[in-house]
Amino acid sequence: MNGRIRGDGMDWHTFMSKYDRQIIFLVVLFLTFLPAFRPIGIPLPQFYLTNKTYYAIESLKPGDLVLISFDFTPGEWVELGIAMRDIMQHLFIKRARIVIIAFDPNGPAIAHRILGEIDLKGAVYGTDYVVLGYIPGFETGMAAFVSNPKMFERDYYGNPTVNMPIMNAFNTISDFKMYIFACLTWVDPWMRQFSGKIETIIGVLSSDIVPQVMPYINTGQLYSLIRGSRGAAEYEQLMGIKGEATAFMDAASLTVSLGVILTIVANYGYLKKKLGGR
């Protein structure tokens, strides 16, 4: 083999340098599609914080008040929406009373979608759960809600909240037993406003945020978290369902392994040359 590819007169090294982007794209697409056509079924180990979240919700008693906020855009449905759907289903199974708010404008629409997709287990709107809607102003909105959770005279659908039984179940933010929020950015505003006000705070977070919130986990300010779709797959495993997120894990294994291989390959030649040249 003389190292040349074809009539172009290009050798392998030049070919790889010229078409590396296209080759990488094709390999990524191949590894992404392969498990969709031929599932592999790689076992899914559990992360300790997913277990902690699951058992925290499992320990809720019927009627416990839980505050949920949907603070992400539809583009994050895969990372956060699937996990929130699993958690909402678990909460309805435990017959918790749920108050839903949103600090992102898209939150109420996503909450509305999830409520339409899960089994509500006979829960009655206004008595067992309510969607209060979008609270603008981001951190100012959070501070306003924390100081007065009954700030809304109408819910997201325009219904008056004054006669809803669930609205009489709380007066202050501390009446909530648990707060679960889903966000895709730094959690500092949520921690600043809610930390110390509600007993248990759980975050459903995009995987890239997880390393940054470990200090809050360490101090207990954030009780636990679910790390995106990987956490959702683990949660589905704990709930005993074979959901959407579980199906993605085979492809995750293959494609993320490619990242590891590329890191090693990219540096092998470079380091060999650098260390050999000394």
Add this chain to the structure above:
Amino acid sequence: MSWVRRREIPLIIFAVTFFISLLQYYLKIPFLAEANTELSNWVLIMSTFALGTGLIALCMYHGKIIMQRRKGYFVSIIFFIAMVMLFSSYYLAPSFADYLYNEIYTPLSIAIICFTAFYNYTAIYRAFRIRNLDAAFFAFAAVFLMMMYAPVFEVVIPQTITVANWILDVPNMGASRGVIIGVALGTIAIAVRVLLGYERAYTG
């Protein structure tokens, strides 16, 4: 009427709102609590009005393209059609609005976000070189965290996850704690700078 243009007016507004929202947390004075409630109400209303500013900018941008019949102006027409379709269906046909939002808009948003993944891989292959000790630490942590998110590594080589968990819970946690403290100090510093008039973002 030149007084309305003075820089001091937004600075005074910033200071008043800042001190009301800051002091209400530390001082339990009824007047302050009531002022804070009313202030937060006003800010929520202003923030809701602010949501429309991005919309206006986009409408002006696409409107200009259509008016000037620039190349590809039909794409701008599609923008207005999509916007009016979803907005009007929330009032005229809410179930169709739910369908558009859940079945069309959500998957489309996911598809548009996909590109970052592909460019991550090309960036790793082209630019990720361990040139010094700092980059070596970076690569070490990156590789082990990647392994943490690929279940196959945890199953085949469980020790990789022990290392990944250690990185996450010890050095990463310590450094992130330092960053959190730094961010908090920076937040306070920026607020003081605005109050003293050094930051002109809000005052002009």
Add this chain to the structure above:
Amino acid sequence: MSEFVTPLIVGALTLMAWSLLYRENVFYRIAEVLMVGFGMGYTLYISLSTLNRIWLQPLIQGKFWLIIPAILGLLLYTIYSKKYLFLSRWAMAAIAGAGSGYAVSRAIPVMIIGQIEGLGVKFSGLSTIDLINHIIATIACIATVSYFTFTIEHKGWIGGLARIGRWSMMLAFGSTFGATLYANQIFTIERAAFLAKYPQNVLLIVAVLLVVFDVYKRRKS
């Protein structure tokens, strides 16, 4: 019918969005502008319905002073006028001032005092490994804060501490990068899982054939 048509529409839109991976083209721009258009349509709806809830209804019920924040909110739109731009700064200052006040008031107990409390340790029930890990984490934290101290020159022991801080931050940023790779990849995986199903996998075959045909045509010319 919609169980057949909707996946085809979404499959087509997904492939139009992904066509950017091949090259810049009008299909991608259509998909992008559709997404932005729908997003703006929803934003308009949610802003109007929220305004109705928090402003219009209370105003009708007698809280007439709420006309003031409405005027300030409308003044935000003067940002598009060079002559009256200064008016938009009044509302921006109010929003920023309130937000900063809430952030600063809570940053001290939660982010500073709360995290410094985390540096402390209860020795009872602590194993040797846990103690060593705690010391490493504490050193990493102090070193990171010292790295951002620019009023003292990074020489001598401060320089050494700052270097340790830099290494700790590299480990932290590397962790974030490794996690980000997965977080970004999962979107592609979800779309691929969708495209692999019938009937949208037919569109996948059509898209591949179109790309191959275009590559062949461009090489010929």
